[in-house]
Amino acid sequence: MAKKVVITLPVLFTGGTEIQTISLVKVLVTAGYDVAVLCFYDFEQKMVAAMEKTGARVVLLKLDRDGGLWLLLKSLTKFFRKERFYFCHVQYMAPGFIPVVAARLAGVPVVFATVHQPGHPYGKKAHYLLRIAAQLCTRFICISKSVESSWFKNSELFDVQAQKIQSRHCTIFNAVDVNAIAVASDVSMKYETRRQYHLGDERTIGCVARLRVEKGQKILIQAFSEVVKVIPDIKLLMIGDGPDKLELMLLAEELSVTESIIWLGRQDQADVYRLYGVMDVVVVPSLFEGFGLAAAEAMSAGVPVIASNIDGLAEVVRDSETGVLFPVGNSQALAASLIQLLNSPSLSAQFGKNGQVRVRDFFAIESFSESMLALYGHYLPTQNGAHK
Numbered sequence: 001m002a003k004k005v006v007i008t009l010p011v012l013f014t015g016g017t018e019i020q021t022i023s024l025v026k027v028l029v030t031a032g033y034d035v036a037v038l039c040f041y042d043f044e045q046k047m048v049a050a051m052e053k054t055g056a057r058v059v060l061l062k063l064d065r066d067g068g069l070w071l072l073l074k075s076l077t078k079f080f081r082k083e084r085f086y087f088c089h090v091q092y093m094a095p096g097f098i099p100v101v102a103a104r105l106a107g108v109p110v111v112f113a114t115v116h117q118p119g120h121p122y123g124k125k126a127h128y129l130l131r132i133a134a135q136l137c138t139r140f141i142c143i144s145k146s147v148e149s150s151w152f153k154n155s156e157l158f159d160v161q162a163q164k165i166q167s168r169h170c171t172i173f174n175a176v177d178v179n180a181i182a183v184a185s186d187v188s189m190k191y192e193t194r195r196q197y198h199l200g201d202e203r204t205i206g207c208v209a210r211l212r213v214e215k216g217q218k219i220l221i222q223a224f225s226e227v228v229k230v231i232p233d234i235k236l237l238m239i240g241d242g243p244d245k246l247e248l249m250l251l252a253e254e255l256s257v258t259e260s261i262i263w264l265g266r267q268d269q270a271d272v273y274r275l276y277g278v279m280d281v282v283v284v285p286s287l288f289e290g291f292g293l294a295a296a297e298a299m300s301a302g303v304p305v306i307a308s309n310i311d312g313l314a315e316v317v318r319d320s321e322t323g324v325l326f327p328v329g330n331s332q333a334l335a336a337s338l339i340q341l342l343n344s345p346s347l348s349a350q351f352g353k354n355g356q357v358r359v360r361d362f363f364a365i366e367s368f369s370e371s372m373l374a375l376y377g378h379y380l381p382t383q384n385g386a387h388k
Helices: 016-030 043-055 065-083 095-107 123-138 147-154 178-184 185-195 217-230 245-252 271-278 293-300 331-342 343-364 365-378
Strands: 004-009 036-039 057-060 087-092 109-114 138-142 169-171 203-208 234-239 259-265 281-284 305-308 323-326
Touching: 004 095, 016 036, 016 043, 016 087, 016 293, 016 365, 036 065, 043 057, 057 087, 065 095, 087 095, 095 109, 095 123, 109 123, 138 147, 138 271, 147 169, 178 271, 178 293, 178 343, 185 271, 203 217, 203 271, 203 293, 203 305, 217 245, 217 331, 217 343, 234 271, 271 293, 271 331, 281 293, 281 331, 293 343, 305 331, 323 331, 331 343
Parallel strands: 004 036, 004 087, 036 057, 087 109, 109 138, 138 169, 203 234, 203 281, 234 259, 281 305, 305 323
Antiparallel strands: none
């Protein structure tokens, strides 16, 4: 069956890659593709249910990581051969190289891979393996031009009009559901959302990310401790969970800002969209970031964004147009930018409006859908069995 697709991930947790996978699945299922989502290792039942809601079949291998890469390779190759997929789309998260090899060993005709992280935090081995994987793939996709450049030294946006595909790699930006965010974050929902999360009339800073060192929440808390001295009537909403939560809470206590931070933990995507509606500014202080989905979502909700001037974030956020870019890791610069925006409501409002326009123009689900369907459609077999 030419429209039979398997999308592979090592884990199914609540994260940017999984959210983008849901967007991809929705696009393919709507277009009539038969989609299976294959998870090798760990998963959350909530995310499994979200995947199944799209119309995809979710397959959980439940492999033991201690079984090693050889077990993974054998298991994937066997599964691909049995199911006879025409497309395999690998979400290239470690160990992304293995499913690419397995798909080729199983004779899957078309193999795509999407890499979500920039190359600079990784060593020579990772770059070498990814380059080989790109040669084994029919097409290798990056979620921003900076990610593509970091791995391949050059970049090119996918051209939906191209009759012939030249390069094996390209950029297709991540997708934002503009309409869903607009409905959920509408001003009419603001009072109810504030009541639900026990918020008063304080100005509110938001951060949406897994609590891990590379997401930069430590920098944000340090900056926030300076902001509170100038604007005491303020709250910081920390949305997300992760291994660094305790360390971050101890830092907040050390800096005497515990009472001003609300730790909301992991939230459903619909609730995150609603929470954008009560935020005056969103901060994305990542140390590296392939795209910056939270930044694009916040912009779609009309919220100004302050983000690290790094990787894909610098492609999503336009400095002094949709928000502010600050030097990565610089908590003093972040604090100054926060104080400026929070004390400039007209500037914040203009940044918010500009951000909505930018997301609609570049990162809307419609653009993503057009690009992905054009990519898949290019490799569908013609009547004589060849690619288009």
